[in-house]
Amino acid sequence: MATPLAGTAIITGGNGSLGSSIAIAIAKAYPFVHLLLLARDIRSDSVTKLRNKIRLIGPRSIEVARVDLASFNSVVSFAENTVERVRTKEIPPVTLLINCAAVASYVADQVTRDGFDPVYQTNCIAPFLLTISLLEAFRAGDGSPNGGARVINVGCSAMSKGTLDFFDKHDYGNQQPGTPLSSKEGNARFGSSKLIMSAAMYALRRSLVLNGSISLNIYTLDPGGMTGVGHLTENAPRSIRMAHQTRSGLRPFLRVFSKSAINNPSVPAKAITKVAFQKERVEQWGRERYYILNNEYEAGSVIPLLRNKPQMEGLLKKMMGQIEIGIKGMGSPQHHAFTNGYAAYPRGQGSTFSISPHRFQPRPQPALRRRRQLIQRLLLIGGVSLLLLVLIFPSWRSALLPVVSLGLLSSTEDLQIQTVRYYDLSAVQGTADGWVKDERVLMCTPLRDASSHLPMFFSHLRNLTYPHNLIDLAFLVSDSKDSTMEMLTSMLGDLQADSDPKMPFGEISVIQKDFGQKVQQDVESRHGFAAQAGRRKLMAQARNWLLSATLRPTHSWVYWRDADVETAPFTIIEDLMRHDKDVIVPNVWRPLPDWLGGEQPYDLNSWQESETALALAETLDEDAVIVEGYAEYATWRPHLAYLRDPYGDPDMEMELDGVGGVSILAKAKVFRAGVHFPAFSFEKHAETEAFGKMAKRMGFSVVGLPHYTIWHLYEPSVDDLRHMEEMEQERKAREKEEKEQAERSNRVNALFKDAKTESDIDNAFVRDDMGQQEKEQKESETPKKPEAEGVEKAPAAKPSKNRKNTSTSAPQPKPTSSAKSTPQTQST
Numbered sequence: 001m002a003t004p005l006a007g008t009a010i011i012t013g014g015n016g017s018l019g020s021s022i023a024i025a026i027a028k029a030y031p032f033v034h035l036l037l038l039a040r041d042i043r044s045d046s047v048t049k050l051r052n053k054i055r056l057i058g059p060r061s062i063e064v065a066r067v068d069l070a071s072f073n074s075v076v077s078f079a080e081n082t083v084e085r086v087r088t089k090e091i092p093p094v095t096l097l098i099n100c101a102a103v104a105s106y107v108a109d110q111v112t113r114d115g116f117d118p119v120y121q122t123n124c125i126a127p128f129l130l131t132i133s134l135l136e137a138f139r140a141g142d143g144s145p146n147g148g149a150r151v152i153n154v155g156c157s158a159m160s161k162g163t164l165d166f167f168d169k170h171d172y173g174n175q176q177p178g179t180p181l182s183s184k185e186g187n188a189r190f191g192s193s194k195l196i197m198s199a200a201m202y203a204l205r206r207s208l209v210l211n212g213s214i215s216l217n218i219y220t221l222d223p224g225g226m227t228g229v230g231h232l233t234e235n236a237p238r239s240i241r242m243a244h245q246t247r248s249g250l251r252p253f254l255r256v257f258s259k260s261a262i263n264n265p266s267v268p269a270k271a272i273t274k275v276a277f278q279k280e281r282v283e284q285w286g287r288e289r290y291y292i293l294n295n296e297y298e299a300g301s302v303i304p305l306l307r308n309k310p311q312m313e314g315l316l317k318k319m320m321g322q323i324e325i326g327i328k329g330m331g332s333p334q335h336h337a338f339t340n341g342y343a344a345y346p347r348g349q350g351s352t353f354s355i356s357p358h359r360f361q362p363r364p365q366p367a368l369r370r371r372r373q374l375i376q377r378l379l380l381i382g383g384v385s386l387l388l389l390v391l392i393f394p395s396w397r398s399a400l401l402p403v404v405s406l407g408l409l410s411s412t413e414d415l416q417i418q419t420v421r422y423y424d425l426s427a428v429q430g431t432a433d434g435w436v437k438d439e440r441v442l443m444c445t446p447l448r449d450a451s452s453h454l455p456m457f458f459s460h461l462r463n464l465t466y467p468h469n470l471i472d473l474a475f476l477v478s479d480s481k482d483s484t485m486e487m488l489t490s491m492l493g494d495l496q497a498d499s500d501p502k503m504p505f506g507e508i509s510v511i512q513k514d515f516g517q518k519v520q521q522d523v524e525s526r527h528g529f530a531a532q533a534g535r536r537k538l539m540a541q542a543r544n545w546l547l548s549a550t551l552r553p554t555h556s557w558v559y560w561r562d563a564d565v566e567t568a569p570f571t572i573i574e575d576l577m578r579h580d581k582d583v584i585v586p587n588v589w590r591p592l593p594d595w596l597g598g599e600q601p602y603d604l605n606s607w608q609e610s611e612t613a614l615a616l617a618e619t620l621d622e623d624a625v626i627v628e629g630y631a632e633y634a635t636w637r638p639h640l641a642y643l644r645d646p647y648g649d650p651d652m653e654m655e656l657d658g659v660g661g662v663s664i665l666a667k668a669k670v671f672r673a674g675v676h677f678p679a680f681s682f683e684k685h686a687e688t689e690a691f692g693k694m695a696k697r698m699g700f701s702v703v704g705l706p707h708y709t710i711w712h713l714y715e716p717s718v719d720d721l722r723h724m725e726e727m728e729q730e731r732k733a734r735e736k737e738e739k740e741q742a743e744r745s746n747r748v749n750a751l752f753k754d755a756k757t758e759s760d761i762d763n764a765f766v767r768d769d770m771g772q773q774e775k776e777q778k779e780s781e782t783p784k785k786p787e788a789e790g791v792e793k794a795p796a797a798k799p800s801k802n803r804k805n806t807s808t809s810a811p812q813p814k815p816t817s818s819a820k821s822t823p824q825t826q827s828t
Contacts, residue, residue, distance in 0.1 A: 004032070004092075005032050005033065005034045005061055005091075005092045006030070006032045006033055006092065006095075007033055007034065007092045007093055007094070007095030007096065008033070008034045008035075008036055008082075008086070008091050008092050008093065008094045008095065008096070008137075009026055009033050009034070009035055009036065009094075009095065009096040009097075009098070009276070010036045010037075010038065010082075010094060010096065010097045010098070010134070011023055011035070011036070011037050011038065011098045011100055012038045012067070012069065012097075012098065012099050012100050012101035012127065012130070013038070013039070013100040013101030013102065014035075014037025014038055014039050014047075014050070014064060014100075015037070015039040015041075015044060015046040015047045015050060015064075016046075016100065016101065017226065017265045018100055018154065018223060018226065018265050018268065018269065019037070019098075019100040019101070020046065020049075020050045020053075020265075021265040021266050021268075021269035022098060022100060022269045022272050022273065023035055023037055023050060023054065023062070024050075024053055024054060024057070024266075024269070025266070025269040025270050025272070025273040026273050026276075026277075027054045027057050027058075027060045027062070028057055029273055029277070030273075030277060031058060031059075031060060032061075033061075033096075034061040034062075034063075034091055034092050035054075035060065035061065035062040035063070036062075036063055036065060036082070036091070037050075037062070037063070037064045037065070038064075038065055038066075038067040038069075038078070038101070039064055039065075039066065039067070040066070040067070040068050040069075041066070042064045042065070042066045047064055051064075065078060069101055069121070069122045069126035069127070069130075070112045070118050070121055070122050070126070071112070071113060071114070072114050072125075072126070072129060072323075075126050075129050075130050075133065076129065076133055078130075079129075079130060079133030079134050079137075080133070082094065082134060082137055083133075083134065083136045083137045086136070086137045087136075093137060093138075093149075094134055094137035094138055094149060095138075095149050095150065096149065096150050096151075096152070096276050096277075097130070097131060097134060097138075097149070097150070097151045097152070098151075098152045098154070098272065098276065099127035099130070099131075099151070099152070099153045099154060099197070100154045101122065101123075101126075101127075102122065102123050102154065102156075102190075102193075102194070103118065103119055103122045103123065104119065104186065104189075104190040105118070105119050105181075105186065105189070105190075106180065106181045106182075106183065106186035106240075107177075107178050107179060107180050107181060108172040108175035108176065108177055108178065108179040108181065109172060109177060110177045111172075116322075117167055117172055117189075119189055119190060119193050120167050120192075120193050120196075122193075123190070123193035123194055123197055124193045124194070124196045124197040124200070125319070125322055125323065127153065127197055127201075128197065128200050128201065128204070128319055128323065129323050131151055131201065131204065131218075132204070132323070135214060135216075138214060138216050139214050148214075148215030148216060148217060149214075149215065149216050149217070150216075150217050150218075150219070150276055151201065151216065151217070151218045151219070152218075152219050152220075152221055152272060152275065152276055153197060153198055153201050153218070153219070153220045153221070154220075154221060154222075154223060154272075155194055155198055155220040155221060155222045155223075155290075156190070156191065156194050156222060156223075157222060157224070157225075158187050158188075158190055158191030158194065159191045159194050159195040159198065159222075159303070160191065161187055161188050161191040161192075162188055162190075162191030162192030162193070162194065162195035162196070163188075163192055163195070164192070164195070164196060164199070164305065164311070164315060166188060166189065166192035167192065167193075167196075170185075170189070183239055183240055186240075195303070196315070196319075198220040198303060199303060199305060199306065199312065199315055200315055200316060200319045201218045201220070202218060202220075202288055202299055202303070202306055202312075203312045203313070203315055203316040203319075204218065204316065205217070205218040205288070206288075206312075207316065219275060219289050219290070219291060220290050220291070220299065220303075221268075221271065221272055221275060221290075221291040221292075221293075222290075222291065222292045222293075223263075223265075223268030223271070223272070223293070224259075224261060224262070224263055224268060224292065224293060225261055225262040225263065226262070226263060226264070226265050226268065227262060227263070227264055227265070246385070259293060263293075267293070268293060271291070271293045271294050274294065275291055288300065288306065290302040290303065423553040423554075425553060425669075425672070428440075428553070428554065428555065428556040428668060428669075429556065429667065429669055430556040430557050430577075430580075430667035430668065430669065431556075431580065432577060432578050432579070432580035433577075433578075434470075434556055434557060434577050435466055435467060435470070435573075435574055435577075438467075438470060439470065439556035439557060440470050440471075440472060440506070440552075440554050440555050440556055440557075441466065441470060441471050441472070441555070441556070441557040441558070441559055441573060442472050442474060442550060442551060442552070442555045442557070442558045442559070442668070443471050443472065443473050443474065443559045443561060444474045444475075444476075444543070444546050444547060444550065444558060444559070444560050444561075445457070445473075445474070445475050445476075445560075445561055445562070445563055446475075446476045446478065446539070446542050446543060446546060447475055447476065447477045447478070447480065447484050447488065447563060448477070448478055448479055448480050448484070448517065449479075449480050449481060449482050449484060450480070450482075450484050450563045450564070451482045451483050451484045451487050452482075453563040453564045453713070454484070454487050454488060454491060454563065455491075456563075456564075456566065456713075457563040457564075457565075458491050458495060460565065460568060461473075461495065461505075462495070462503065463570045464570060464572075464573065465570050465571050465573075465574065466571075466573040466574060467502075468502060468503060468504060468505045468506070469502075469504070469505070469506055470506065471505050471506055472505065472506040472507040472508070472509070472550070472552070472555070473492075473505050473506075473507075473508045473509070474508075474509045474511070474546055474547075474549075474550035475488060475508075475509070475510045475511065475546075476511045476512075476513060476542055476543075476545060476546035477510065477511070477512045478512070478513055478514050478515055478517065478542050479514050479515060479516070479517040485510075485512065488510065489510070492508055492510070496508070507552075509549065509550045511545070511546060511549055511550070513542070513545055515538045515541055515542055516538070517535070517538050532625065532627040532630075533624070533625040533627070533686065536625065536627070536686045536687040537625075537679045537680065537686050537687070538679070539661075539677075539687050540677040540678055540679035540686055540687040540690075541679045543560070543661075543677040543687070544676050544677055544679065547671060547676070547677075551668065551671060551672075555668045556667065556668055557573075557577065557665060557666070557667060557668060558665075558666050558667075558668050558670075558671060559573060559663075559664070559665050559666075560661060560663065560664040560665075560666075561662075561663055562661065562662045562663070562712075564712065564713040564715075565662060565663065565710055565711070565712060565713070566590075566591070566711050566712060566713040566714075567710065567711040568586075568663070568710040568711070569710070572586070572663070572710065573665065575650075575708065576665040576705075577665065578651075579651070579653065579703065579705075581653075581701045581702075581703050582666060582667050582669075582670050582695065582700035582701045582702065583659060583664065583665075583666045583667075583670060583691075583692065583695050583700060583701065583702040583703070584664075584665050584666075584702075584703050584704070584705070585606055585640070585656070585659045585660060585662075585663060585664050585665075585703075585704045585705070586663055586704070586705050586708045586709065586710050587603075587606075587640055587641055587643075587644050587704065587705060587706050587707065587708060587709045587710070588601075588602045588603035588606075588641065588660060588662045588663065588709070588710055588711075588712055589601055589602050589641065589644065589709055589710075589711055589712070590602040590711060590712040590713070590714050591711060591714050592714060593714075593720075593724075595723070595727070596720070601639070601641030601642055601644070602641065602662075602712045603640075603641055603660035603662050603712070604628040604629040604639050604641055604660070605628055605658055605659065605660035605661070605688055605689050606639065606640035606641065606656055606658060606659050606660045606692075606704050607628060607635075607637040607638060607639045607640065607656065607657065607658050608637060608638045608654075608655065608656060608657055609637065609657040609658075610635055610636050610637040610638070612634070612635055612636040612637075613626065613635035613636070613637055616633065616634075616635060617683065617684040620684055622681065623680070623681045624681060624684055625681050625684060625685060625686045626684045626685055626689075628658075628689075640654060640656065640704040640706050643706040644706055644707060644709060645706070645707050646707075646709075648706065648707030649707055650705060650707045650708040651705070651708070652705065652706060652707050653703045653704070653705060654703060654704045654705070654706050655702070655703055656692060656702045656703060656704045657692055657693055657696055657702065658685060658688070658689035658690075658692040658693060659688050659689065659691065659692035659702060659704070660688055660689075661687065661688035662710070662712060663710055664688065666695075670695055670700055673698060673700075674698070675691065675694050675695045675698055675700065676691065676694070677690070677691045678690040678691070678694065682694060
């Protein structure tokens with residue numbers, strides 16, 4: 001089942017430049033709107049072209065009707081036919097009327113059959129008559145989802161030059177037809193017709209709103225200036241045509257000051273379509289709107305006479321009277337504009353109007369300010385026009401420039417703009433003291449996922465002693481997934497905005513180009529043997545892209561520098577430049593943790609060729625790439641990195657065949673001669689190593705400095721990370737054990753705070769125990785003592801071999817009285 005049409009849109013002047021653009025815009029945006037285009041000649045080429053364009057958009061409902069706006073009979077007949085077709089549902093209700101048709105004339109014209117000036121009748125009376133005659137067709141579409149029918153009158157900026165009484169004061173019917181009019185009078189004639197039409201339409205809207213019988217919203221939209229040749233300018237005086245052509249040519253500059261200054265007809269067509277189909281309820285007449293393209297204003301602020309209530313009432317009555325006179329005697333009553341007796345103008349007291357002065361009323365600028373702004377714009381436009389003429393037409397330079405310069409510059413040879421530039425490349429060969437001779441250096445740095453390295457890199461940039469204004473920076477960001485580009489842009493802005501006048505660099509180029517690099521940026525992936533050949537070929541492409549896009553005829557040197565260099569002398573550019581070699585590189589090492597030895601050679605791509613390597617190359621395929629530092633290719637070449645002596649002469653030179661890309665200083669003439677970074681297998685090498693061999697093959701000097709060392713950032717491998725993790729675990733275990741021992745010691749100290757006191761207490765207990773044991777022992781030995789004495793006396797009576805000794809040792813008893821008398825006894 002087909003989708004029903006949503007409504008009918010009537011466009012007068014449908015075959016004109018603006019009318020056809022509006023029809024195309026509606027056909028594109030709203031395919032279910034029936035387009036009813038009005039044209040004076042429906043068989044013209046413009047109508048055929050319009051049909052073909054809409055047919056290319058898709059199936060649309062469109063018809064073109066012949067209507068001559070200079071004839072009331074033609075207008076009313078069309079309106080009656082349309083109302084009848086809407087009533088019989090042959091076409092959808094009319095929801096939109098765009099009064100787009102207009103004519104301009106700069107000669108006195110013969111009045112129409114209805115007795116009016118053709119400009120006045122076509123631009124003013126006919127649209128008003130058509131609107132009133134279609135009221136019943138509008139009434140049928142009153143309940144549409146868009147909130148009622150709409151009438152859009154196409155205005156113009158010339159309305160500001162028009163007056164309501166212009167056609168009362170100028171009667172061109174009494175003049176000889178074809179009498180030329182001045183440009184000013186012709187513009188006032190056209191602007192007055194548009195002004196009266198817009199004011200009368202707003203008055204009609206107020207009448208309909210107060211009457212409350214139909215929802216009809218009426219706007220005026222100023223499309224601004226439009227490019228192209230139309231019927232409004234094709235018969236205009238030469239001055240107006242030239243002014244229009246000049247404005248069309250200066251359209252980009254004029255739009256800087258005003259978007260409505262000059263546009264392609266499709267621009268206002270889109271604005272009209274947007275206003276025509278915006279979804280909203282019909283508002284009270286106080287929201288009278290005037291549009292300039294998409295900008296909305298209060299109509300009273302643009303057309304001040306809308307605030308004059310008596311003048312608006314008089315204008316509406318005048319227009320109604322002219323319509324009634326124009327259609328008098330046309331036949332039956334149904335030809336009258338008020339179909340079915342509906343009066344557009346309310347009778348009696350209901351005809352009073354009320355103005356809402358509080359919306360969209362900008363303060364009027366003083367005349368002096370407006371005049372000053374006009375003069376400034378004219379001067380700017382004149383200056384831009386003069387500059388364009390000088391640039392576009394070289395033959396005008398000799399005539400215009402001496403006049404502009406007041407004769408101070410009269411030599412045409414000195415004033416010719418240099419479209420051909422001359423460069424003497426013999427002056428940019430590169431010397432040993434380039435910083436003294438102001439030789440420019442191009443510093444190139446490829447970047448990929450380098451956001452973590454940029455702060456360190458920019459600190460090195462700031463510390464370079466080579467004059468910064470002689471260094472042009474070039475960056476290539478490729479295949480990055482982190483915030484390298486954002487951080488680079490921010491840090492470059494900070495660098496160039498530094499308050500130190502010696503800090504900003506020269507020209508800075510940032511290029512973004514992806515090469516499909518799939519190798520990850522971790523150490524294992526980047527330095528894995530399997531990824532080396534393909535990775536280095538893509539890196540060579542990146543270097544060549546960066547160099548070819550940024551090398552200028554003013555550059556004498558090219559310095560390649562990686563972003564992950566950790567330590568380098570601030571004077572590295574001057575130090576390398578002093579050797580005056582075509583290609584020169586320093587030695588590159590990297591620091592290591594103490595458990596790995598403290599340091600290690602890093603860049604093994606700087607080497608001298610060996611017989612073993614040449615023999616190996618003969619055995620490889622054509623596309624093979626030899627890479628150094630891998631067991632798969634044992635080349636036995638002397639490497640620059642392994643010849644380093646920390647106490648050696650940093651200026652000592654070593655001839656090289658291949659070079660590494662961490663830090664390369666080369667004269668620009670090397671690259672201009674054709675040496676590049678091969679992205680293919682060149683003598684079984686690629687990228688920087690092949691660059692060195694190519695430079696050597698072309699006769700350029702390639703040297704390295706074995707004792708001049710810069711230090712690359714240490715990036716731990718997977719094994720290093722694993723060992724670091726084990727060391728960290730051991731450290732944590734050791735700290736845990738030490739902590740436990742400390743806790744045990746603290747507990748012991750808490751229990752035994754004074755070791756001497758405890759020892760004395762123990763000794764006292766020991767002495768008490770010993771004393772108790774001695775006392776018990778003595779008590780146990782006391783009853784056995786007499787028995788022991790008897791045992792001792794018994795043996796004393798027995799003879800003994802040692803008797804003499806015994807008697808001698810025994811004490812002698814005292815003599816008694818009997819003994820004195822018996823000496824024998826004594827002797828015995």
